Amino acid sequence: MRADARKNYSHLLEVARNVITEHGADASMRDIARQANVGLATLFRHFPTREALFEALLRTNLDALTQKASEFESSNPPDEALVSWFREGVAFVHSYSGVVALMANAHADPESALHASCSAVHSAGARLLLRAQAEGTARADMDGVDLFALMSALGWLVDQPSFAPRADHLFHVITSAILTNRPGNDVRKAT
Structure with missing residues (x-):
């Protein structure tokens, strides 16, 4: 060019x-x-196309989120890595209003310009979740799709003016539902 x-x-x-x-x-x-x-x-x-613009715009952010998963995985215990990455993911989803639907559609459509980057993010989150599940610090009854859905939902929620002041509390509630055996967490280990 x-x-x-x-x-x-x-x-x-x-x-x-x-x-x-x-x-x-x-x-x-x-x-x-x-x-x-x-x-x-x-x-x-x-x-x-609009999707081509979003692919160019979001690819850097999605690739960075995927890279963060690797960094957290190599330097933190599994539960901390998962929570840190989840926080980064929520911040990303929150940064672009309406991006959740684009990412969800792209993940399901192999022809989408965003498919590869979205799939990489999904895989990175699923890998962190599996690692925490193997250690017994994350619910055994959820998968990477559930993790992405919760991240997306929370990113959307904190974008709503009535929920924005409760963003940290909501983050804690959601991560407490994902993780087990953590101080202050009422969720019991799934059997």
Whole structure:
């Protein structure tokens, strides 16, 4: 890619990130082009579909979340690694309103531009969960899909103004439901 094309591409991504952060995943491609001071055709030349734009925008974040799982796994006990990664995942989901539906659909659609990155995140979370389950510190009756659903639900909840002040409490409630045998946790080990 030529230097000027790379600069335009980066500029479009930066503007898209700002517009989507402000307006959510339903932000208009036309609004993104307008705020980037380019024509809609220029935006579509770089990103032929809305999903292609989101793939470029989210890939870095999703890849970083996958990498974080590996870092937490290698440096923390299984339960702590799972909780730390779960917190990172909730923060990511919360950062882009409407991204949950895109990720859920992409994970189920192998043809989606986001499929590989979403599958990697799912696998990373499932691996952390399995590790905690093997140690007996996570519920045995849940899987990676359940973990992703809880992360997504919590990310959506804390985006709602009436629940935002309770974000930390809700996080603790959810992680207490996932983990067993932790101080202050009323959930008993699943048998």
